[in-house]
Amino acid sequence: MANIAEQRIRREFKEVVKSDEVAACNIKVELVNDTYTHLRGEIMGPPDTPYEGGRFQLEIKIPETYPFNPPLVKFLTKIWHPNISSVTGAICLDILKDQWAAAMTLRTVLLSLQALLAAAEPDDPQDAVVAQQYKEHPEIFRRTALHWTSVFAKGPKKDKELEDKVASLINMGFEEHQARVALSTNQWDLTRAAEYCLS
């Protein structure tokens, strides 16, 4: 690995650990291996959003050309958000692509992701299904995102009605995650979700 990348990550790592946001438990970074090429990030769901109280794990891979090229970041925790793939966790955020600047750090990237959770961009979606729901059925979107936060990100608020619907699809013999995705995609309509699973 290029020397500059490793040295910078070392410094940034210290910076993140010392920052005020860590003290407030908003963001966290930890090492996965000793070479500083692979890190694990964590952000708190921002307040007043369906993600509030959730803890979202991120995979951060540092390219050899860092900081001249952006780190490769994706969500490990499943999340229901227009700019994040509900399947792969891939993120659509300009600063992780062409708007990257060499002065940005792990700390600013994590804070930007937190801001993305608070302000989605449905017109530049990563997950078209989620984006469509966000635009056409905002209340269903909010409940779905809240449900995903409680199931995958240890969110505090549970939605009994949605959980019961997942349970009834499981009783019909479908696998749990498949059932949840089918219901989320079909605005929590049991009949359509069952058809979706069968097709």
Place this chain on the structure above:
Amino acid sequence: MSAETTSPNNNSQPNGDGGTPSEDSAGTYECNICLETANDPVVSMCGHLFCWPCLHQWLETRRQRQTCPVCKAGISKDKVIPIYGRGNPNPQDPREKLPPRPPGQRTEPEGSGAFPNFGFGGDGGFQFSFGIGAFPFGIFASTFNFNDGRPAPPAHGSPQEAEEQFLSKVFLWVAIIFIFWLLIA
């Protein structure tokens, strides 16, 4: 309230803790790319400090859209200023290293008065800067013999005159075609 809370932590104050430079004041001179104390420092027009090797690599990475890594202002190799400290421990001229650091830009002070019309640069400079525009008219001038001080036209009826007439027609047509090309292009 906020001033009270920040002042005890602000080590960059001159009478901060002890004689050693604190971490905060050293941070003032850190390169915005490698985060180390800047080496061969240059500063952008927007005031951001970088190591020249770091900034050079950034500019090479983003050739088509060169922006300041901190504030995304427009930036280019010609628009950064090297910083020369006094006590440089390294005697080698940094510009001899690769990549070369851009040279400082030295502007003449205003109102020196030594060469009032120096900026005009003489007629040669004028001809070059207006080259495309003036070229066809130059041809007209020479075709119709507007200028004085040239050899007299050859005698009437001599073969030299016929040849020159022919040449002048050729050049006239070249000029017309050129003007036509200028109009359609």
